[in-house]
Structures are given as C-alpha cells and as structure tokens.
Amino acid sequence: MTYIPISxxxxxxxxxxxxxxxxxxxxxxxxxxxxxxKLDLPPALTEMEAASELQELSFGNEDVRGSxxxxxxxxxxxxxxxxxxxxxxxxxxxxxAYTPYQPEVxxxxxxxxxxxxxxxxxxxxxxxxxxxxxxxxxxxAEAVNMAYAQFRGKRSRVVIAPTVHPQxxxxxxxxTQGMGxxxxxxxxxxxxxxxxxxxxxxxxxxTALLVVQYPDLFGRVYDYSALIEKAHAQGALxxxxxxxxxxxxxxxxxxxGADIVVGEGQPLGIPLSYGGxxxxxxxxxxxxxxxxxxxxxxxxxxxxxxxxYVLTLTAREQHIKxxxxxxxxxxxxxxxxxxxxxxxxxxxxxxLRQVAELCYHKAHYAAEQLSKLPGYGLCFxxxxxxxFALCCPGPVAEINAHLLEHGILGGYDLGQDYPALKDxxxxxxxxxxxxxxxxxxxxxxAEASHD
Amino acid sequence: MTDNPRIVEKTLFxxxxxxxxxxxxxxxxxxxxxxxxxxxRRELPLPELAEVDVVRHxxxxxxxxxxxxxxxxxxxxxxxxxNPKINEDTARLPGFAFVHPxxxxxxxxxxxxxxxxxxxxxxxxxxxxxxxxxxxxxAHGELTGVLIMRAYHRSRGDTKRVKMxxxxxxxxxxxxxxxxxGLEVVQVPSDARGNVDLSALRSACDETxxxxxxxxxxxxxxxxxxxxxxxxxxxxxxxxxYGDGANLNALLGILRPGDVGIDVMHFNLHKTFSTPHGxxxxxxxxxxxxAHLADFLPAPLVAIVEKAKDGEPPLYGFVEPRQTIGRVKAxxxxxxxxxxxxxxxxxxxPDGLRQIAEYAVLNANYIKARIQKAYxxxxxxxxxxxxVAEGRFDGSDVRALDISKRLMxxxxxxxxxxxxxxxxxxxxxxxxxxxxxxxxxxxxxxxLAIAQEAxxxxxxxxxxxxRTLFGRMDEVKAARELVLCxxxxxxxxxx
Numbered sequence: 001m002t003y004i005p006i007s008x009x010x011x012x013x014x015x016x017x018x019x020x021x022x023x024x025x026x027x028x029x030x031x032x033x034x035x036x037x038k039l040d041l042p043p044a045l046t047e048m049e050a051a052s053e054l055q056e057l058s059f060g061n062e063d064v065r066g067s068x069x070x071x072x073x074x075x076x077x078x079x080x081x082x083x084x085x086x087x088x089x090x091x092x093x094x095x096x097a098y099t100p101y102q103p104e105v106x107x108x109x110x111x112x113x114x115x116x117x118x119x120x121x122x123x124x125x126x127x128x129x130x131x132x133x134x135x136x137x138x139x140x141a142e143a144v145n146m147a148y149a150q151f152r153g154k155r156s157r158v159v160i161a162p163t164v165h166p167q168x169x170x171x172x173x174x175x176t177q178g179m180g181x182x183x184x185x186x187x188x189x190x191x192x193x194x195x196x197x198x199x200x201x202x203x204x205x206x207t208a209l210l211v212v213q214y215p216d217l218f219g220r221v222y223d224y225s226a227l228i229e230k231a232h233a234q235g236a237l238x239x240x241x242x243x244x245x246x247x248x249x250x251x252x253x254x255x256x257g258a259d260i261v262v263g264e265g266q267p268l269g270i271p272l273s274y275g276g277x278x279x280x281x282x283x284x285x286x287x288x289x290x291x292x293x294x295x296x297x298x299x300x301x302x303x304x305x306x307x308x309y310v311l312t313l314t315a316r317e318q319h320i321k322x323x324x325x326x327x328x329x330x331x332x333x334x335x336x337x338x339x340x341x342x343x344x345x346x347x348x349x350x351x352l353r354q355v356a357e358l359c360y361h362k363a364h365y366a367a368e369q370l371s372k373l374p375g376y377g378l379c380f381x382x383x384x385x386x387x388f389a390l391c392c393p394g395p396v397a398e399i400n401a402h403l404l405e406h407g408i409l410g411g412y413d414l415g416q417d418y419p420a421l422k423d424x425x426x427x428x429x430x431x432x433x434x435x436x437x438x439x440x441x442x443x444x445x446a447e448a449s450h451d
Numbered sequence: 452m453t454d455n456p457r458i459v460e461k462t463l464f465x466x467x468x469x470x471x472x473x474x475x476x477x478x479x480x481x482x483x484x485x486x487x488x489x490x491x492r493r494e495l496p497l498p499e500l501a502e503v504d505v506v507r508h509x510x511x512x513x514x515x516x517x518x519x520x521x522x523x524x525x526x527x528x529x530x531x532x533x534n535p536k537i538n539e540d541t542a543r544l545p546g547f548a549f550v551h552p553x554x555x556x557x558x559x560x561x562x563x564x565x566x567x568x569x570x571x572x573x574x575x576x577x578x579x580x581x582x583x584x585x586x587x588x589x590a591h592g593e594l595t596g597v598l599i600m601r602a603y604h605r606s607r608g609d610t611k612r613v614k615m616x617x618x619x620x621x622x623x624x625x626x627x628x629x630x631x632x633g634l635e636v637v638q639v640p641s642d643a644r645g646n647v648d649l650s651a652l653r654s655a656c657d658e659t660x661x662x663x664x665x666x667x668x669x670x671x672x673x674x675x676x677x678x679x680x681x682x683x684x685x686x687x688x689x690x691x692x693y694g695d696g697a698n699l700n701a702l703l704g705i706l707r708p709g710d711v712g713i714d715v716m717h718f719n720l721h722k723t724f725s726t727p728h729g730x731x732x733x734x735x736x737x738x739x740x741x742a743h744l745a746d747f748l749p750a751p752l753v754a755i756v757e758k759a760k761d762g763e764p765p766l767y768g769f770v771e772p773r774q775t776i777g778r779v780k781a782x783x784x785x786x787x788x789x790x791x792x793x794x795x796x797x798x799x800x801p802d803g804l805r806q807i808a809e810y811a812v813l814n815a816n817y818i819k820a821r822i823q824k825a826y827x828x829x830x831x832x833x834x835x836x837x838x839v840a841e842g843r844f845d846g847s848d849v850r851a852l853d854i855s856k857r858l859m860x861x862x863x864x865x866x867x868x869x870x871x872x873x874x875x876x877x878x879x880x881x882x883x884x885x886x887x888x889x890x891x892x893x894x895x896x897x898x899l900a901i902a903q904e905a906x907x908x909x910x911x912x913x914x915x916x917x918r919t920l921f922g923r924m925d926e927v928k929a930a931r932e933l934v935l936c937x938x939x940x941x942x943x944x945x946x
Contacts, residue, residue: 080476
C-alpha cells in the first residue's frame with residue numbers, strides 16, 4: 001500500500017513532459033553499481049493487516065490504563081488527560097502543518113504558541129518563555145549552553161545538584177563534552193540528606209550557572225530563595241528544573257528569584273507513550289532573551305491592521321547565525337506544546353490546583369501508610385509533593401517483581417543511580433491513584449514482609 | 452491604526468472569565484494532609500474557561516492554518532508529504548500510549564520489539580551497521596553525529612582534528628551543530644554542476660579535519676555525482692563523512708548511503724517516513740553509523756538480551772555501546788513517532804519504498820519541466836525530489852518573497868524561499884510523492900500565471916497576499932516591541 005495518487009497513464013504523460021522514457025531514467029546520476037539495491041524488508045501490508053499487527057505488538061506491553069496500577073514516576077507521570085485535548089490535537093490543520101514560516105497562513109499555530117508561551121510564563125512566574133525544546137533533559141542542557149554563552153565562556157563552572165534527575169545530568173554531561181565546562185555537584189555519592197545549603201560551598205566567582213530541581217528527584221520541596229541569593233552574590237545564573245504540576249501549589253520559581261526555569265511538560269496532558277514525544281519548556285527573564293535558544297513567537301500587526309503573530313528574533317537562530325548560533329535547534333515540540341496549552345486552558349487555575357492537591361494528599365496518605373510497615377520507612381523528612389523515597393527491607397527489584405505479580409507497577413529503584421540508596425524506591429502518586437489502590441499496595445507489601 | 456489593532460481571535464487570557472472551568476476532578480478519597488504553609492504559592496494567574504470555550508477557540512485557530520490535509524505544501528527540504536491516518540491510530544493504541552518509560556523490560560516487550568525491528572529496518576534501508584533511535588529531531592541527530600565523529604577521533608588519540616568541512620549548499624543546522632562543540636567550520640564551494648568542488652575539497656583536507664557534512668541529494672535538489680570520490684578524499688585524510696539525511700526521501704530503494712562511504716547519518720522520520728510535522732515538531736532523528744562507529748552511539752540501544760528458544764520469543768532489553776557518547780535525551784527517543792514510522796514502513800514494503808522515491812523525483816521534475824520556460828533554474832540537470840528556481844525576472848523588481856506571497860492567493864503554500872543561500876532569490880520546490888497530477892498542474896499553472904502577473908501587474912505581487920485571512924506582517928514591530936506574552940487583565944481575580 002502506498003499513498004501515491006498517480007495513475008500509470010498520468011505517470012507516462014509526466015515522463016514525456018520531462019523528456020525521459022522511464023522512472024529509472026531519472027536516476028542516471030546515482031552510481032550504477034549501487035543503484036536500486038534490493039531491500040530485505042517484509043512485504044507490504046494493507047492498512048487492515050498493519051492495524052492488526054500493530055495492535056498485536058501493543059498487546060506485548062502491559063499498560064497503566066490496563067492491567068497495571070502505577071506508582072512509578074521519576075520524570076514521567078500518569079495523569080488524567082481530558083478528552084478534548086486529543087480531539088483538538090487530531091485536527092489536521094494543526095498536526096499536518098509545519099513550522100509557521102509563512103505567518104499569513106499559519107496564524108493558528110502562531111497564536112497557539114504565543115498563548116503557550118504566556119501560559120508557561122504565568123505558571124513559572126517568569127517574564128517570557130520560548131516555543132519549547134525536545135524534553136526536560138535537553139531543556140536543562142540548553143540552559144547550561146545559554147549560561148555559558150551569557151558569560152562568553154569566561155565562567156566555566158556549572159554547579160548541578162546531585163538531586164537533579166540522573167538522566168538530565170547525563171544529557172548535560174553529553175552536551176558539554178569538550179566545551180571546557182567544569183561540572184560540579186554531579187556526584188552520585190554526594191550527601192543527599194541535607195538541603196539546598198549543601199550546594200553553597202560549590203558556588204564561586206567562576207560559576208556560570210547553578211541547576212537545582214524543584215521538587216527534587218526525591219519529590220522534596222525546598223524554598224531555594226536563600227540559595228539563589230547566594231548564587232547571585234557570586235554573579236552566577238540560577239536554573240530551576242521544575243515539575244509543572246507542583247507549580248500550581250508551591251511558590252513559583254520566579255518568586256524565588258530564578259533566572260531560568262525549565263522542565264518536563266509531559267504531566268500537562270501528554271501521554272506517557274513509553275518516554276516520548278514529551279515537551280521541554282524553557283522560561284527566563286527578559287534581559288536574557290537574546291541568548292535564549294529556541295523558537296520565539298511575538299505579537300505584531302498585519303498590513304490590514306489586524307493583531308497577528310510571527311516568529312521573531314530569528315537572527316539568533318541557526319539558519320541565520322549558522323556556526324555562531326548558541327544552539328542548533330530548528331524546531332520546537334509544536335504539537336506537544338499545543339497539547340499542554342489545551343490542557344492548561346481546560347484545567348485553568350482551579351483544575352490544576354485541584355490536581356496538585358489530589359497528588360499531594362494521596363502521596364502523603366501513601367507515605368504515611370507505607371512507613372508504618374515493618375522494615376519500611378521514609379528516607380527524608382523534608383516536605384514533599386507527590387513523590388517520596390521509601391527505604392525498603394530488601395532489594396527493590398525483588399519487591400517490584402512481587403508487586404508486579406499483583407498487577408502493581410512499583411517505584412523507581414534509586415540504588416541504580418545512588419549507591420547510598422540501595423534498597424530505596426521512589427514512589428509517585430497522582431490523582432489517578434485511588435485510595436483502594438494505595439491500600440492494595442500497602443497490603444501486598446505487608447503480606448510480603450510477613451512471608 | 453497599528454496602535455489599536457483589530458482582534459481576529461481573542462487570546463485564552465482575554466476569553467477567560469473567573470469561576471469557569473473546563474474539567475473537574477473527583478473529591479479526595481484520602482484524608483487531607485497538612486500543607487507546608489511557607490512553601491505555598493499565593494496566586495496562579497492561569498485563564499479560566501469552560502470546555503466549549505476552549506474547543507471553539509482552538510477550532511477557530513485551526514482554521515487560520517494552511518496544512519497538508521488542506522492542500523499542496525511544496526516546502527522545499529521539508530518533505531511535507533501526506534500523513535496517513537492509520538499512523539495516528541496505531542500510535543494511540545493504549546498498549547503504546549499508556550506505557551511508562553521506566554517499566555521493567557518484561558512488561559514492555561511490545562515496545563522493545565517494535566524499536567528493535569525499527570533499528571533493523573533502518574539499517575537495511577540505509578546500509579548502516581547500527582542505529583540509535585534516541586535523537587528527537589534532525590538537528591538533534593546532527594548534534595549526536597558530530598559528537599560521535601569527535602569521540603571516534605579522540606578514542607584514537609587523534610586530538611588535532613578541529614575542522615568541519617561543510618559545502619556551501621548545506622542546511623544551517625550543519626554549521627550550527629559543529630559550532631556548538633567549538634569546531635571550526637570550513638566552507639567548501641560547489642562546482643558548475645552543483646556537485647562538491649573536488650579540487651577545493653582536496654585542498655581543504657588535512658590532518659586537522661574531523662570530517663565533512665554532506666547533504667545528498669544536496670539542497671539544490673541535485674545528486675552529487677561524485678559522492679564516492681568525495682567520501683574517498685575525506686577518508687584519505689583521516690576524516691569521516693556525515694550524511695545529512697534530510698533528503699532521504701529521494702533515495703529510498705534507490706541508493707543506500709552506507710554503501711557509498713557515508714560513515715554516519717541522521718534520519719528525519721518526520722520527513723521521509725511521514726510522521727506529521729505537528730506545526731513544528733515533534734520530529735524524530737535516529738542516527739545510523741557504519742561498523743567502526745557503532746561503539747560510540749548514544750546509550751542505550753535496544754537489543755535481544757536472551758535469544759529465542761523452545762518456541763518462545765526472544766527477550767528484548769537495553770545495552771550500552773562500549774564507548775558511548777552518553778545520553779542525548781531522557782528515556783528512549785520519541786517512541787510515539789517510531790510507532791507511526793514503523794506502521795508506514797510496514798505498509799510500504801521494499802517496492803513501496805522505492806516507489807516513494809521514484810514518484811517524489813518524478814513530481815519534482817514534472818513541475819520543473821512545466822515552469823522552466825518562465826523561471827530560471829540554475830543547473831540544467833535532472834533533479835531529485837526537489838529543485839531550486841530563481842524567483843526573479845529580468846527588468847522586474849518582483850522578488851521570491853512576492854511570488855511566495857502571491858501563491859497563497861492561489862491557495863498554495865509557498866515553497867521554501869531564500870534557501871539555499873547560493874541561489875539568488877531562491878524558490879525551493881519539493882512536491883513529494885503524495886500529490887496527484889491535477890495539483891501539480893494547478894501549482895505549475897499558478898507559477899506561470901504569476902510570472903505573467905510579474906510583468907503585467909507587479910503591484911498584485913507586491914501587495915500579496917490579498918485573498919487570505921491575514922496580510923503581510925510587520926516583522927520589525929514584532930522584533931522591536933518584543934511582546935512575547937499575553938496576560939490576564941490587571942483587575943482579574945487571580946484565584
């Protein structure tokens with residue numbers, strides 16, 4: 001099955017107009033020795049067969065809306081997505097358009113991005129947002145790039161808290177190889193117990209950027225205001241990698257004095273989809289707009305006096321600046337940004353706060369019940385949002401295998417990333433988890449510890 | 452007039468009314484926990500709308516967009532082909548859409564089997580030895596490729612290599628990807644036939660060269676006739692050849708880049724394999740490498756970790772390449788886009804893939820043949836999947852931009868304009884294989900009519916578009932005033 005709408009007769013007429021005899025004749029400039037390789041691929045399927053084969057493959061997975069009850073988070077969260085989100089995303093006018101290079105016929109995408117930028121700025125408490133990045137991890141890496149560029153490479157130290165998501169730190173390491181950036185704080189053996197003040201000692205006059213996560217990997221919520229002040233005193237910028245749902249409840253990063261706010265937008269109406277596509281959001285203060293990477297939509301007027309929107313400050317971007325561009329990014333996560341904007345506009349301030357509070361209360365109920373179990377306990381005492389680290393009486397893999405037998409997807413094994421947190425799991429609870437599910441989790445673990 | 456512009460569609464914030472909401476959630480079924488007072492947020496200035504408000508707002512916005520579903524979108528270098536509807540359905544199967552990226556591998560064998568097969572298929576299509584599905588877009592794949600090239604040289608103790616050779620017809624992302632890692636970009640000119648100038652290439656090649664970033668077919672839509680020699684020259688000085696896979700649509704079943712000396716290449720699943728462009732993303736940019744670079748791919752890759760036995764299927768899992776450059780993004784790449792591309796390849800099979808390239812090339816040459824009497828085309832050659840024409844006429848002040856805007860009045864999306872930079876007033880046309888002859892003819896007719904109008908009534912072009920909902924934009928105002936956000940009115944109750 002192909003999607004080629006040209007009949008053999010039409011094809012022949014077209015070949016004649018071109019002045020060649022056959023389709024093969026169009027490829028004379030391709031080296032003959034390698035021309036028309038025989039591809040060893042399965043024969044074509046019809047749509048009916050493909051639909052059934054893909055469904056069969058999907059049955060090879062266990063999913064969190066089907067057979068599994070999930071308490072897994074660590075950077076991707078199972079939230080309810082209102083039906084209207086996907087109905088609107090499936091408008092061909094949105095999903096089959098490209099980057100809005102021609103603003104006269106792209107105002108739908110442009111206004112939607114402009115509103116997305118506004119929603120992200122409002123949520124983070126920042127002055128502006130770009131049109132988005134690939135995901136939370138690459139948004140952190142772009143923040144590092146931006147800070148490095150802000151000081152024109154004259155400050156080479158980047159302090160990144162060990163409680164930033166391990167995969168985000170890994171991406172930062174990849175992006176900064178050979179750039180001359182010295183990463184400090186990126187240490188799996190660091191003291192994880194103490195609060196933000198433990199990072200103060202790492203800040204110096206050579207520090208370009210401090211990156212902390214809010215809530216941190218372990219779900220802990222700290223007021224970073226004092227730390228941010230310390231970093232600013234050294235002349236460094238501060239980036240907060242945030243969970244957007246948490247921002248409905250807790251102090252905004254803008255209020256705490258952050259210079260850059262990035263994060264993973266997946267919780268805002270984007271399905272888990274085995275890890276992507278997600279959404280990296282990126283907000284900052286006005287003074288840094290020229291150093292910020294990514295697409296940017298601004299308001300203007302058209303020749304008829306109508307309010308309209310265009311891609312602006314494009315001179316910062318790769319197609320103009322080429323090798324002098326801060327970043328090579330040439331797209332955004334258009335449709336994912338649209339999903340998050342639709343989600344935020346459906347929920348509004350009331351709905352988002354309700355989701356955040358449900359997450360908070362349910363996670364705290366779960367934490368309280370679990371910590372009563374013999375051999376289990378909460379690792380940390382700081383306030384937390386919807387995730388918490390639980391120390392367990394045995395290896396997490398074994399406990400999770402047992403939970404899985406009961407249809408429960410257990411928490412993330414923190415021992416993979418932090419040697420000191422062997423036998424510790426990170427559990428996430430969202431509005432999707434009912435009290436019955438939490439009680440079932442507690443019961444299964446209780447039984448297991450009696451065995 | 453510009454001080455009080457007419458509002459065509461209010462923003463979400465202007466549509467907001469306190470007390471509305473589009474969704475409610477069940478009351479808590481657990482006791483309320485104490486909230487940490489000092490850490491709480493005071494106000495949350497998000498708009499408040501009902502579901503119908505939101506739906507109508509976005510429906511109205513959607514009507515302001517041109518799209519592939521709506522019409523012909525010959526945007527050069529972007530491969531705006533039709534996006535099959537079945538792909539949208541398969542990506543949303545609950546078994547794919549509601550799977551957490553950190554689930555134990557035993558519970559995600561469906562996803563992993565799909566990813567493993569996708570790696571195998573892309574290897575077969577491109578002639579490479581190994582594939583990483585992790586990069587999120589074409590530019591992200593380039594960045595990955597550049598890091599792999601550099602890591603390869605360093606692993607051999609070869610640290611002198613700091614130069615990246617880039618033909619003058621390259622995409623802007625090529626130099627930007629190299630520049631991000633401090634490499635010095637050396638431009639290589641094209642020859643009279645639009646190929647890489649071999650003698651210039653020879654003299655640029657020395658022991659400081661990381662490699663060459665080659666787009667083939669290039670951005671003129673021309674296949675580089677000396678591709679094997681180009682690779683040989685670069686290899687001779689110890690450099691590697693990066694293939695920009697943006698134009699792979701022209702090569703499916705025609706040529707495997709891995710067979711002609713390309714060492715590393717990114718794919719654009721959102722171009723070649725029909726995953727929708729989404730108004731600017733998400734894309735998907737897997738990277739393929741020849742055997743000598745396989746150890747450097749981003750981690751992790753999908754592999755068979757336990758062979759099939761006793762009629763049981765194999766166990767798929769993750770492996771880390773030995774000298775990996777690390778991770779380039781969280782989790783496993785844009786899985787949802789992989790499902791779409793997988794569906795597309797499965798439905799085409801080997802013959803269908805070759806037809807894609809054949810008809811993409813047929814359509815481009817057909818439009819070119821139909822308009823070449825009216826528009827100058829810099830290189831007299833059969834083109835591949837796209838071609839570049841000059842959007843200017845002797846003795847006329849009409850420019851490529853005017854022609855592009857006038858095409859909107861004929862209900863077409865304009866071609867890419869002012870790219871590549873080496874052609875004056877470039878109009879870059881890529882029809883793709885999914886257009887019928889009627890739309891190709893209508894587009895060619897429109898271009899011919901516009902060439903006439905340029906002579907008889909140039910004002911029509913300068914003032915275009917006039918039949919669209921919006922007219923030309925004041926780009927200067929946007930950049931000068933830099934209004935990047937809308938806000939709730941000052942007196943709004945912020946919850």
